Amino acid sequence: MNLGRKFRPLMLSVIFHPRVTHSKRWLSEKRRQLFGRRHVVSVFLQIDDPYSYILSHYLPKLAERFDIDLRLFLSEARGDEYQPAPEMLAAYAVADCGRLASELGIRFLDKGRSPPTEHRIGLSDAVASLVGSEAFDSELLQALAAYWRGDSAAAANMSATPEAKGKARDVISNAQKLQKSLGHYNSAMLHYAGEWYWGVDRLHYLMDRLSELGAIRSSAADSTLASIRQVMQYSLPVKPPNAARKLPPLEFFHSPRSPYSYLALKRTHDIVDAFGLQLVLRPVLPMVMRGMKVPQSKLLYIAMDTLREARRLGVAYGKLADPMGPGVERFMAVYQYAESEHRARDFVFHAGVAVWAEATDVATDEGMRKVTGRTGLFWPDVKKAMQSEDWRSDIEANRKSMMDSGSWGVPTFRMGQSIFWGQDRDWMLVRHIEELCDSGDGILV
Numbered sequence: 001m002n003l004g005r006k007f008r009p010l011m012l013s014v015i016f017h018p019r020v021t022h023s024k025r026w027l028s029e030k031r032r033q034l035f036g037r038r039h040v041v042s043v044f045l046q047i048d049d050p051y052s053y054i055l056s057h058y059l060p061k062l063a064e065r066f067d068i069d070l071r072l073f074l075s076e077a078r079g080d081e082y083q084p085a086p087e088m089l090a091a092y093a094v095a096d097c098g099r100l101a102s103e104l105g106i107r108f109l110d111k112g113r114s115p116p117t118e119h120r121i122g123l124s125d126a127v128a129s130l131v132g133s134e135a136f137d138s139e140l141l142q143a144l145a146a147y148w149r150g151d152s153a154a155a156a157n158m159s160a161t162p163e164a165k166g167k168a169r170d171v172i173s174n175a176q177k178l179q180k181s182l183g184h185y186n187s188a189m190l191h192y193a194g195e196w197y198w199g200v201d202r203l204h205y206l207m208d209r210l211s212e213l214g215a216i217r218s219s220a221a222d223s224t225l226a227s228i229r230q231v232m233q234y235s236l237p238v239k240p241p242n243a244a245r246k247l248p249p250l251e252f253f254h255s256p257r258s259p260y261s262y263l264a265l266k267r268t269h270d271i272v273d274a275f276g277l278q279l280v281l282r283p284v285l286p287m288v289m290r291g292m293k294v295p296q297s298k299l300l301y302i303a304m305d306t307l308r309e310a311r312r313l314g315v316a317y318g319k320l321a322d323p324m325g326p327g328v329e330r331f332m333a334v335y336q337y338a339e340s341e342h343r344a345r346d347f348v349f350h351a352g353v354a355v356w357a358e359a360t361d362v363a364t365d366e367g368m369r370k371v372t373g374r375t376g377l378f379w380p381d382v383k384k385a386m387q388s389e390d391w392r393s394d395i396e397a398n399r400k401s402m403m404d405s406g407s408w409g410v411p412t413f414r415m416g417q418s419i420f421w422g423q424d425r426d427w428m429l430v431r432h433i434e435e436l437c438d439s440g441d442g443i444l445v
Helices: 003-015 019-032 050-056 059-063 084-103 117-126 134-150 151-159 167-182 199-212 223-231 242-246 259-275 296-313 327-342 343-357 365-375 379-385 391-404 423-436
Strands: 040-045 068-073 190-193 195-198 250-254 279-283 412-415 418-421
Touching: 050 059, 050 084, 050 134, 050 199, 050 423, 059 068, 059 199, 068 134, 068 167, 084 195, 084 223, 084 418, 084 423, 117 134, 117 151, 117 167, 117 223, 134 190, 134 423, 190 199, 190 259, 195 296, 199 223, 242 423, 250 259, 259 279, 259 296, 259 343, 259 423, 279 327, 279 343, 279 379, 279 391, 327 343, 327 365, 327 391, 343 365, 365 379, 412 423, 418 423
Parallel strands: 040 068, 250 279
Antiparallel strands: 040 190, 190 195, 250 412, 412 418
């Protein structure tokens, strides 16, 4: 393992260690108190980003519930290497937010089949022309609602007057500069005291932090905010329902270098076992080994986010050994052998624990032998398998199949024609399986 691969994971694990995080939060709060400042929450919203729209639905309640200075910014996610497949992301985001909105009870494209994209610039200019006024926040939220409810009439009515045209360029650019200085790149992001929270999926972390600081206006829980967590919870059947026997297999596209793939493994196993589904593992090469870039700010956010997600899920995580390059290639070769021995599932799991929780370098014989020994694989055959290049065609076929489905990254779940991207879409996957199993008499029949 070269020095970069060895020390980068160590550095990240130190930076985001719970004790370090606690110390940073303590210092931040003491500094806030010393200067008599309010709790400032900054939110970066993008007109044509559906996740911004879903998040915007909860911002008024957030401001009511907590004693915060809520600052909204009209912004846009940065492109280029920050969005490796922008067209796929845009299409998937609409489908994903459609499902998300339905579960949360939020109106989404209820006035049209698609957002009125011809009014995007006009809406942005109109909102930007109000920067600094009391009407800015409400107009931004209304513009998002008009756009993502598919309300062409409202969008046309709200669009900028001729004198406001072009106003959005500078406003968005300034917001992006501020966000970059704070360490992020995406839209639908909330920032508070050095930490970032993406959309409704991570809003609960912010609410918990504000609650711990005593920044609650009322002790009574807000039902609107509480509903987010309630929707995203699920329970699994105590025995596989009969209806699940006819369901297609669950395909799981994953990468040995993806921490989110690792975080999803145990829950994926729980889901397929509870419903009696066939699990089809589809490993793919990491994004970087497929020619995609991961900028430093994105890497830092992923490191912070996966550590807090691992703590929430109770998954061992934090002692990392980057398998980039030789480690990944050896993983793929051994995976093919493990699959032939019907031990692929165990191999992927044990490799994940070794790489992400025990800092085991699978690019070495010592590290790989540790993993395969736990899996029950015969070491001489493992060594022979690692000399083969036959795995490359299968892994490329997996990548192409995933991309053809409309997903570019891992982990991706596919069941029939339905895809779910991200380890935090497990609850949505379960809901989908329940719907497929529902015969009208309950799923356990």
